[in-house]
Amino acid sequence: EVQLVESGGGLVQPGRSLRLSCIGSGFTFGDHPMSWFRQAPGKGLEWVGFIRSKTYGGTTEYAASVKGRFTISRDDSKSIAYLQMNSLKTEDTAVYYCSSALVLITLGGLIAPYRDSWGQGTLVTVSS
Amino acid sequence: DIQMTQSPSSLSASVGDRVTISCQASEDINSYLNWYQQKPGKAPKLLIYDASNLETGVPSRLSGSGSGTDFTFTITSLQPEDFATYYCQQYVNLPLTFGGGTKVETK
Numbered sequence: 001e002v003q004l005v006e007s008g009g010g011l012v013q014p015g016r017s018l019r020l021s022c023i024g025s026g027f028t029f030g031d032h033p034m035s036w037f038r039q040a041p042g043k044g045l046e047w048v049g050f051i052r053s054k055t056y057g058g059t060t061e062y063a064a065s066v067k068g069r070f071t072i073s074r075d076d077s078k079s080i081a082y083l084q085m086n087s088l089k090t091e092d093t094a095v096y097y098c099s100s101a102l103v104l105i106t107l108g109g110l111i112a113p114y115r116d117s118w119g120q121g122t123l124v125t126v127s128s
Numbered sequence: 129d130i131q132m133t134q135s136p137s138s139l140s141a142s143v144g145d146r147v148t149i150s151c152q153a154s155e156d157i158n159s160y161l162n163w164y165q166q167k168p169g170k171a172p173k174l175l176i177y178d179a180s181n182l183e184t185g186v187p188s189r190l191s192g193s194g195s196g197t198d199f200t201f202t203i204t205s206l207q208p209e210d211f212a213t214y215y216c217q218q219y220v221n222l223p224l225t226f227g228g229g230t231k232v233e234t235k
Binding site for chain 1: 158166170172174177215217219221223227228
């Protein structure tokens with residue numbers, strides 16, 4: 001059974017940095033893309049970004065709202081995915097979820113996560 | 129970006145009712161559509177992928193249909209455990225985008 005556990009959330013001041021971790025078990029971590037999503041309090045779901053497996057180059061994709069500030073990486077030897085968040089803003093306040101997935105190559109050639117399983121989430125509060 | 133529009137944003141229903149939720153994409157997404165269920169304080173759970181395929185373990189009273197721009201999620205006989213918020217999501221193009229959600233509440 002796929003299990004994902006996020007950690008690293010907390011209260012942080014605007015402009016500061018925070019790194020979230022997501023440790024996976026129950027599957028061959030290195031074979032799967034890992035994604036991050038977030039949900040602001042009382043709001044809907046928002047995709048943050050994902051990292052492909054090494055098989056597909058380990059490349060990353062990001063939402064426009066976080067591009068240049070957030071970085072996703074992975075350590076397959078430890079089965080951990082990371083979300084490094086820099087220059088945090090109050091609007092980044094949310095529960096952050098990681099997910100693991102299968103790989104889909106769409107008709108348009110996009111290599112994307114497919115049929116994902118999510119962790120329980122970790123709360124990040126950006127406030128002075 | 130592809131906009132996903134869900135309707136209604138909320139609905140009230142009773143156990144045993146048939147419930148239908150609509151999701152419209154701003155452009156053709158083929159069948160690259162997920163449906164998720166989220167309960168309060170919990171992570172979203174994937175129910176349906178490729179617009180109509182049930183994820184393993186999902187009860188058959190749940191179903192999805194549609195392709196192109198118009199999609200439907202249906203619960204044929206609402207059960208107590210189905211009261212939750214449901215989201216559609218497209219994955220044909222980046223950024224991955226979600227509908228605004230539909231909260232299914234007890235009447």
